[in-house]
Amino acid sequence: MSAVEAELPLWPPVNPTRGPFAPLDEAERQRYVGPVRRVRLPTGAAAWLVTRHADVRRLLRHPAFSSDVNRPGFPLLRPLPPRLAEDNKGGFLQMDGAEHARLRRMLTAEFMIKNVRRIEPLIDRTVEESLDALAAAGPPADLVSTFALPLPSMVICHLLGVPYADHDFFQTRSRTLLDRGMPPERIQHDVGELRAYLRALIDAKRARPDGSDDLLGRLIRERVEPGELDVGELVGMALLLLIAGHETTANMIGLSVLLLTREPGRYAILRDDPDRTADLVEELLRYLSIVRTGLFRVATEDVEIGGRAIRAGEGVIVLIALANRDEEVFDDPDRFDPYRQAHQQVAFGFGVHQCIGQPLARAELRIALAALARRFPDLRVTAAPEELTTRDNSVVFGLDALPVTW
C-alpha cells in the first residue's frame, strides 16, 4: 500500500451509532457522497466509490464492468477463501456475458410477474398461517423470528422444492456467508456443507423422479436430464436462490415494520388504503436499501464514469443505497414519504444482474405488510430504534430481532 492509499477513507466505515435508517451519518457523507472518489478497503486495496444515481445507473448498465470475483483487481472486503472450480459452478451472480445469460435465462420465466401472480395464493396462505400462529401465541413476540424470516423462507423452499424442516441448517450457514467478519476458512466450510446438502437433495430427486412441480424438479427434467445443465451448476443456482431468496425479503419486512409503526398514520395506510401498498413498497425499498455495503465490480476496459477515468483492472464499489438518497432524483431524499413515486429506486440493482427475484420480493412485501396491518392494527414495537441490534457486518442489512406487542 502506498502512503497516499493509506490515507484514503476506509470503506465501509464502521459506526454502530448510525441507527437503522441512515446509510451514513453527516460526517461520513462529507467523506463519501458525491463525485466518484478513491477509498481504501479492509484488505488494504484501493477502489473507486460511486454514489450518484446517474453514475450508478451508467456504470451498472456498462458492459465494461465484471462481476467475477476471481478477476485480478476485483474489490474484496475480505480475502477470498481458497476455491475449487466446483465451488463457483452455477453462481451466476458472479458471472459475466454469455456465461451469465445462459444460466439466468433458465430462471427468468420462473420468477416473472405473471408466474409470481400464480403463486400469490401460496404467499397469502403462508402469511395467514404465520399470523394465526402469532395471534394464538399472544403478545409479546419477536417479529423477526416469528414472521419476517419464516415467511420468505417457507415460500422459497416451497418454490424450489427444499424441505423447510431443514431451515435451521441452511439459515445459520447462509448467515455466515453474508457476514463480512467471518474468516475465509469458515466461509469455505459452510459453502461446502450447503452444496453437499443441495447435491444430496438433487441426487435424491433424480433417483426418484416423481414429476414434482417445483423448480428443482423442473430444471432436472428439462435441463439436467437432456444434458444442457450440469448437476454442479444446478447446485450452485439452487444455493444462490436459497440465500438471496430469504435473508433479503426477511430483513425488508423487519425494517419496514419498524419504520411504518413509528408514526401511526403510516402503518394505517396499509389497512385503510390497500391500493397504495405497491407504491409504498417502492418507497420502502428506496429508503431502506438493505444492500448497503454496495455492489462490487472490476473494470475490464478503461471507462469514464462521473468524470473520472477508471482503468481496466481497477475495482469499483457501487452504492445503490446512496443513489437512492440522491437529491438530483428524489426530493428531500432523507425523508420517508409514503406518497412518493419512487419508481426510480435502484434497491434491486441495475444492469443485467438486476434482481431476478424482484417480482417475488415485491409480492411478499405487499402481502405480508398489508395482512399484518389488517390483523394487528395496534401493533407496536417495544424498543427504541437505537436499542435494536442491526446486522452491520452483513452484506444484507437488517435487524436481529424486533420485539413487538399489540
Added chain:
Amino acid sequence: MTAADRPVGEKRTVRVEVDRDACCGSGNCVLTAPEVFTQDDADGLVLLLAAAPPVGNAELVRRAADLCPAGAIRVV
C-alpha cells in the same frame, strides 16, 4: 425531458423496439407499461404486445425505456 415534450393527453403514439439479446428478463417494463410489454412464457424475455403502443402510453413507454436495466428498449 422537458414539460413541452409531454403534453397532457398526448395524441401522438411512439414506436418501440426491443432487443431480446440484451434483455435480462427483469420485468420492469411489464410492471411499468403492461399494455405494451409482456414476457415470453418460454424464456422470460421481453415481447412487444404492439410495436405502436396504444395512444396514451407514450409517457409510460419512455419511462420503461429509462428503467430498463439492460438498455434493451428503444423508443423511436
